[in-house]
Amino acid sequence: MENLNVYKDLIKRMLTMVDAGVTDSAPAAYRQPSSVYTDPALFAREKATIFKDEPQLVCFSSDLPEKGSYFTFDDLDVPVLLTRDNDGKVHAFLNACTHRAARLKEGCGKTASLSCPYHNWGFDLKGKLRAVWEEKSFGAIDKSLYDLVRLPVEEKYGMIFAGMHPDVKVSVDEILGHMAPVFERWDLGATRFVDQHEWKLKTNWKLALDTFCEGYHFLALHKNTLGGISIGNTSAFDTFGPEGRNHRLAFPNESIKRLKEIPEAEWGMDIFNDFQLVHFIYPNISLLVSPVSIEFFKLYPGENPGEHRTVFRSYVRSTNDEKGWDGNDPQAHFEFICKVVDEEDYWVSANVMKNLNAGMINFSTFGANEPALQNMHKAFLRGIGTTPEEAPLGKVGAVASC
Secondary structure, three states, X not given: OOOHHHHHHHHHHHHHHHHHOOOOOOOOOEEEEHXXXXXXXXXXXXXXXXXXXXXXXXXXXXXXXXXXXXXXXXXXXXXXEEEEOOOOOEEEEEOOOOOOOOOOOOOXXXXXXXXXXXXXXXXXXXXXXXXXXXXXHHOOOOHHHHOOOEEOEEEEOOEEEEOOOOOOOOOHHXXXXXXXXXXXXXXXXXXXXEEEEEEEEOOOHHHHHHOOOOOOOHHHHOOOOOOOOEOOOOOEEEEEOHHHOEEEEEEEEHHHHHHHHOOHHHOOHHHHHOEEEEEEEOOOEEEEEOOOEEXXXXXXXXOOOOOEEEEEEEEEOEOOOOOEOOOOOHHHHHHHHHHHHHHHHHHHHHHHHHHHHOOOOOEEEEOOOOHHHHHHHHHHHHHOOOOOOOOOOOOOOOOOOO
């Protein structure tokens, strides 16, 4: 578990903000064309670059818990098969037999080898072709030419990142930058999967992601759920990774005020009940991390700019099969998160998309109190090789070119 001293310093930052009634901020508000959510050409470039050329956080080590485990990933139209071989090493392949491209595995599970359901060709867990069924009648081939198509993959700190084509560079340490030791101590692989939920929503993937990256909306949108727990419009903001494109937001809860009356030397594990940690990992991951549970959100573009898909997987750090570290029911917690996202965050996101589709709202503005959104959207634009001219604040005009 992460060293408490790191979070003691973070808590002191948040207590200072709460006392002063301020939040971590950007130098000024930032206004950009709302076409970043609706433009088909820009959307196509995002799919071709941000998602195909960048490493993707596919799953945690606990999703491949033992030798012989496999896990399939299909969220980006590239069928990926992960295996853990008998030496404990993780591999990533195109989930396709090299004979006639039949799919090898579905879902996740455990297997001693990989057998094609179409013609029974057999591969080992390292992707080597070992057997051609009825080889005598099939004809002699050089088996070394028919190993599975290998994809880049790296497992570190309990996370498994993979590339969607063979030329993607995958370096977990480079992705996490100076935050790597923090993730190492969190050990995301030492978790147990609870449940999964998927949304297919008529809203842009970035518009859905926006709801995870600021606390300005807490007291309005979440007034009947999180509003009484979290202090709205207050967060500690830190960046990490290449060009600072990833970020961590720490949102203080109302209960954090109690720590002003408790000597710092007496702060213990219960301090994690006094704030919430949300990590954004470029380009599409939101991780809510605590000693109790991990909420793992993956957001993907749909067929057009106004559609997207979210995959939410919940994990728990458990001391037994029934309860989490804090004694709460992991399944009930999972269902609560689903309800809040569905009925509040994604409800408003879909409504915003409808209004943007009307074509009369030309700009979106991110306040100085929303530094994570500013940082994230600028990173997206850099990722596709574009930086639109910032629209002058307070003025109305034509949409700047993207």
